[in-house]
Amino acid sequence: MRKILIIGATSAIAESTARRFAARGDALFLVARNQVRLQAIADDLKVRGAPRAAIATLDVTDFAAHSAVIEQAERELGGLDVALIAHGTLSDQNECQSSVDTLRREFDINAISTMSLLTELANRFAARKQGTLAVISSVAGDRGRQSNYVYGSAKAAVTAFASGLRQRLAKVNVDVLTIEPGFVDTPMTAAIPDKGALWVQPTRVAAGIVDAIDKRRSVVYLPWFWRYIMFVIRHIPEPIFKKLKL
Amino acid sequence: MPVGTSWGRYPPVAAQAVVPLRWRDAQLPTLESYMLAYGNGRSYGDSCTNAGGTLLHTRGLDRFIAFDPSTGVLRCEAGVLFSEIIDLIVPKGWFLPVTPGTKFITVGGAIANDVHGKNHHRAGTFGEYVRRFELLRSDGARIECSPDENAPLFRATVGGLGLTGVITWAEFALQPISNPWMAIENRRFGDLREFLQLSAESERDFAYTVAWVDCAAPATALGRGVFMRANHTPADTCSGPAAPRRRLTMPFTPPLSLINTASLRAFNALYFHRRRPQNEIGHYDSYFYPLDAIGDWNRIYGPRGFLQYQCLVPMADAQNSMAALLDEIRRSGSGSFLAVLKVFGDRRAAGILSFARAGATLALDFPNHGQTTLDLLERLDDVVCAAGGAVYPAKDARLKRARFERYFPNWTAMLPHLDPRFSSGWWRRVMEQ
Numbered sequence: 001m002r003k004i005l006i007i008g009a010t011s012a013i014a015e016s017t018a019r020r021f022a023a024r025g026d027a028l029f030l031v032a033r034n035q036v037r038l039q040a041i042a043d044d045l046k047v048r049g050a051p052r053a054a055i056a057t058l059d060v061t062d063f064a065a066h067s068a069v070i071e072q073a074e075r076e077l078g079g080l081d082v083a084l085i086a087h088g089t090l091s092d093q094n095e096c097q098s099s100v101d102t103l104r105r106e107f108d109i110n111a112i113s114t115m116s117l118l119t120e121l122a123n124r125f126a127a128r129k130q131g132t133l134a135v136i137s138s139v140a141g142d143r144g145r146q147s148n149y150v151y152g153s154a155k156a157a158v159t160a161f162a163s164g165l166r167q168r169l170a171k172v173n174v175d176v177l178t179i180e181p182g183f184v185d186t187p188m189t190a191a192i193p194d195k196g197a198l199w200v201q202p203t204r205v206a207a208g209i210v211d212a213i214d215k216r217r218s219v220v221y222l223p224w225f226w227r228y229i230m231f232v233i234r235h236i237p238e239p240i241f242k243k244l245k246l
Numbered sequence: 247m248p249v250g251t252s253w254g255r256y257p258p259v260a261a262q263a264v265v266p267l268r269w270r271d272a273q274l275p276t277l278e279s280y281m282l283a284y285g286n287g288r289s290y291g292d293s294c295t296n297a298g299g300t301l302l303h304t305r306g307l308d309r310f311i312a313f314d315p316s317t318g319v320l321r322c323e324a325g326v327l328f329s330e331i332i333d334l335i336v337p338k339g340w341f342l343p344v345t346p347g348t349k350f351i352t353v354g355g356a357i358a359n360d361v362h363g364k365n366h367h368r369a370g371t372f373g374e375y376v377r378r379f380e381l382l383r384s385d386g387a388r389i390e391c392s393p394d395e396n397a398p399l400f401r402a403t404v405g406g407l408g409l410t411g412v413i414t415w416a417e418f419a420l421q422p423i424s425n426p427w428m429a430i431e432n433r434r435f436g437d438l439r440e441f442l443q444l445s446a447e448s449e450r451d452f453a454y455t456v457a458w459v460d461c462a463a464p465a466t467a468l469g470r471g472v473f474m475r476a477n478h479t480p481a482d483t484c485s486g487p488a489a490p491r492r493r494l495t496m497p498f499t500p501p502l503s504l505i506n507t508a509s510l511r512a513f514n515a516l517y518f519h520r521r522r523p524q525n526e527i528g529h530y531d532s533y534f535y536p537l538d539a540i541g542d543w544n545r546i547y548g549p550r551g552f553l554q555y556q557c558l559v560p561m562a563d564a565q566n567s568m569a570a571l572l573d574e575i576r577r578s579g580s581g582s583f584l585a586v587l588k589v590f591g592d593r594r595a596a597g598i599l600s601f602a603r604a605g606a607t608l609a610l611d612f613p614n615h616g617q618t619t620l621d622l623l624e625r626l627d628d629v630v631c632a633a634g635g636a637v638y639p640a641k642d643a644r645l646k647r648a649r650f651e652r653y654f655p656n657w658t659a660m661l662p663h664l665d666p667r668f669s670s671g672w673w674r675r676v677m678e679q
Contacts, residue, residue, distance in 0.1 A: 012268075036271050040309055047310035047322075048334070187268060 001051060003077035005070070007031045007060070007117060008087025012186035013136065015041055016206035017084065022050035029073040029080075030055045032087070052077065060087050060113035061105070070120050079128070082213060083121050085114055085135045090188045096150035103150055110154035115161050122165055125174045132213050133169075134177040135162050139221065142180070142230040145246040166218055177212055178219045181205050182226040198229075249303055253544050254290035255551030256614050256643050259671065260297040268306035270323055270414040273386055275300075280669035281384065283412045285325060285352030289359065290554040291643030292671030293407050299669065302412055304354055310334070311415060318420035319377070324354030324413040329538075340420040341478070341530070343375040347586075349535050354413040359640040360405030362602040363534075364454035364476075366590045372418070373404035373596030379416035384667035388414075402663035405597025407639055409673055411665045427479040427486035428454075428533045432522045438469035438565050438572075442606070445589040448475045454533075456588050461572060461581035461610055462507075462514040468572055470518060471587065476533060486527045495541030503548040503613035507579040514583065537584070547613045555623055556601075556609035556638040557630045558590065564606040567633040571608060571626055578622045585610035598659045601638040609641070620644055639672060650676040 004021050006014050009030035018028055022045040030045075032038050035057050042053035054076045058069050074080055091106040118133060125131040140148055141155030159178055166176035183189065183199040205222045212220040221227040233246070249264050264284070265275050274281065280299035287294060295301075307325035314320075318340045320331065328342060329349040335341065346361045355361075360373040378392040381403055389411075391400035403410045431452075435441045441457055448455045452475035459471035479486065537543055544552070559567040568587070575581050585608065592604035612619050627649055630637060636653035637645055651657060673679075 037269055040270065040311075043311050044309035047313045187266075190266070 002026045002081040003029075003079055005029045005031070005073045005077075005080050005083040005121075007058070007069075007083070007085045008136075009041060009055075010034060010037045011086050011088070011188065012202040013181065013184060013205050013209075014084065014086035016202040017086075017209050018045055018050075019048055020206055020210045022046075022048040022053070025049055025051060027052040027077050028054070029077050031058050031069055031073070033057060033059055060117070061108045063113065063116055066113075066117055066120050070117070070124065074124070080121075080124070080131060082132045082134065083117075083125075084209070085117055085133075087113070088136065088188070091148065091151040091154070093146075093148050093150060106150055107154050107157075110151060111157040114158050118161065118165060122169060122174070122176075126169060126172045129172045130174065132175040132177060132216070133162075133165070134179060134209065134213055136179045136181065137162065139180050139182050139226050139230050143234050145233075147246060175213075175216050175218075177217060179205075179209055179212065179222065180219065180226065180230075181222045182229070249287065250284065250295065250301055251287055252291055252294050252643075253288050254554055254611075254614075254641075254643060255544065255547075255549075256553055257292055257671070258551075259292070259295045262296050262298065263300040264303050265300055266303045266306050267325070267412070270307055270309075270380075274302070274382060274384060274412065277667070281412075281667055282670045283324075283354055283358070283408045285355040286327060286350055288348055288351045288355065290641040291639075292675065293359075293639055293642070293673075294355075295671045296669065297671050304352060304412070307354075307414060312417075315340070318422060319417060320420055321378075321415060321417040322353060323415045324357075324379075325352050327352055328356065335420060336423070336426055336530070339422055339424065341423045342372075343419060343421045344369055344372040345534055347535065348538055350538060353416050353418075354408075357404055357413055357416060358406060358408045360595075360597045360600040360602070361640070362590070364456040364588065366588065366593075366602055367449050367455060368453055368591060369421075370591065370593045371405075371596050371600060371602050373600065374593070375418045375420075376404060376596075377417045377419060379403070380414045381411045382414050383411040384665050399663050401596070401598050402660050403597070405595070405600035406660065406663070407599060407672065408670060409660065409665065409668050410663050411668060423478045424481035425479055425483055425486070426489070426530050427483055428476045428528045428530055429479045429483075430474060430476040430526050430528050430533060432524060432526070433473045433475075434470075434518070435473055436467070436470050438568050441469065441471065441473065441587060442565060442589070444473045444475075445606075448473070449589075449591075451477075453477050456586060458517070459572070459585045459587045459608070460514045460518050461575050461585040462511045462579075463518070463576065465573070465576065468576065469569060472518065472522070476528075478530075479527060483527070487529045487532075489529050489531050490539055494539065496543055496545040499545040499549055501548060503550070503552070504546045505552075505582060505611075505613050510579075510581060510583065517583070547611070550614040550616075552611045552613050553619055553623065553643050554609065554611050554641040555626060556607060556641045557626065557635055558601070558603065558605040558607040558638075559630060559633040559635040560605045561589070563633060564589075567629055567635070568606055568608060570629045574622065574625050574629065575610070578618075580612050580615070580619065580622060582611035598656055599639065599654055601636060601640070603636065605635060607638075609638075639676075642672065645676055647676055647678045 010032040038055040138155040140152035208222040282296040284301035304325035307323035311321040
């Protein structure tokens with residue numbers, strides 16, 4: 001039995017991942033904004049085999065509350081083995097272009113709050129010299145594109161932050177996993193019409209996350225083919241890239 | 247299958263919007279058009295489609311709520327599949343109280359169609375095990391219904407084909423089992439008289455009875471088939487076959503139906519004469535869900551789809567009515583590999599529109615050959631109607647109002663309970679709206 005904290009636990013990918021942990025008998029501490037929905041998920045996870053599924057509400061932009069929530073998780077579960085950070089919003093690019101307030105809010109949610117939580121967790125995990133910090137970034141962070149560069153640059157910050165943290169914590173036996181999902185059919189992406197062949201269900205991404213944690217991987221693209229798609233996109237020369245509408 | 251299609255893929259459906267439901271505490275969307283809950287799309291005809299309207303896709307409501315392994319009472323959201331329930335409960339010594347021939351149906355669908363299975367003669371329908379559910383209505387009301395509380399709405403919703411609102415969660419009782427295996431007996435029969443006799447003598451000692459009937463047999467062998475009866479194996483059985491391995495999937499839709507008169511005769515003759523043990527131990531999965539082993543098997547009927555026909559005739563004249571039905575089917579040269587016969591028990595129906603009632607039931611598929619097929623089903627209906635029987639709405643794609651009213655004489659009791667913002671292709675058809 002491992003002790004697992006999930007932040008953003010009502011997201012479809014997080015919920016699907018939590019079911020896999022529950023089926024293996026892991027104890028869970030779930031954090032999100034909506035208490036009723038957290039409770040619905042916690043009840044489900046207990047039926048599926050989780051010996052514990054405790055909940056706490058948190059708005060991740062309430063930075064002052066981060067430390068207390070993590071402490072509560074450690075207290076309730078008696079320590080932590082894995083933390084999965086899964087919260088996020090798919091920013092409206094047009095709105096971010098016309099409002100700096102929106103831009104800053106999106107950065108607070110998708111980048112600063114994530115880095116703040118990782119900082120808190122890293123210091124605790126480093127002291128214990130064990131555990132895994134898993135964070136959901138995005139392929140959108142691999143190169144800024146006109147269609148979603150605000151979301152993409154926030155995720156780029158998370159990816160770079162996690163990379164540095166991984167190097168630092170490797171010395172004290174703590175794993176840091178960067179998860180880069182591609183297109184996932186979830187409520188967050190429900191507004192996008194005409195989902196093509198590259199789209200996958202959250203269950204598939206969840207299986208990849210659990211597997212990557214088990215195998216102590218560093219960076220995982222989900223599904224795997226995104227590693228190659230993004231390799232190509234990263235290497236398109238700027239003169240050509242500027243003419244494209246990605 | 248894409249969300250919004252029915253399993254028979256007939257009739258074809260005009261555009262309909264799909265709204266996914268994910269949280270049971272959420273309100274229904276405010277819509278101009280008619281709504282209808284859509285689970286996993288295993289209804290055959292148009293009872294799960296809503297042309298010009300909106301489908302509320304319930305598969306996102308897939309959470310368990312509570313399970314008591316000491317009493318076998320399970321509460322879960324309405325979009326949970328029977329397959330997901332089985333995976334959870336079988337290792338804990340429980341099984342579904344009633345299950346149809348596929349496990350890929352949602353709990354909400356099981357209630358809305360008041361499904362039956364091979365144990366109807368003893369256990370009745372799924373609706374009889376439902377202790378409580380929450381119905382979410384288009385006006386925002388959440389109504390908890392049980393056989394004692396809001397009982398009229400309970401009886402309108404069980405078997406009510408989704409016309410009373412959306413079921414968000416349900417609580418029902420499971421049956422205890424000792425292990426995952428079934429003790430099965432196979433007996434060949436030469437005609438319908440023998441079938442009815444076997445059925446009568448098996449009812450007391452066997453929890454599950456069903457028969458395969460050769461619907462392509464020559465007139466001289468009309469009504470021949472194989473009777474299969476089974477019980478869950480007792481506690482002292484400690485080994486048996488493993489669950490069937492990875493399932494196959496029909497990878498594409500062939501341009502024409504692969505089921506035709508020639509393939510049908512050949513398969514059925516082979517199946518009838520196949521050597522099979524008189525007694526065997528089987529895994530529950532291959533016993534209850536043989537067709538689930540082939541993903542998307544409905545594609546075998548080609549792009550025009552198929553019509554499933556399930557009817558019931560009263561016991562008094564069952565032998566003659568069933569013979570008349572089989573004779574019509576034989577002469578048509580149409581029909582399916584898996585024609586199923588079963589005698590139901592005499593029980594009080596759980597819902598106003600529940601199909602299962604005392605009598606003998608026959609179920610089979612017909613590849614869609616347009617008017618020829620519709621004419622054949624009309625002739626079958628003539629026999630069923632004259633016998634005072636009924637046709638199963640979950641499988642129906644062509645019934646007209648006059649026949650519906652004959653088959654469900656209490657249907658007007660539904661009217662006060664219908665949600666004014668809910669409707670389905672099936673309902674508008676049988677109401678001739």
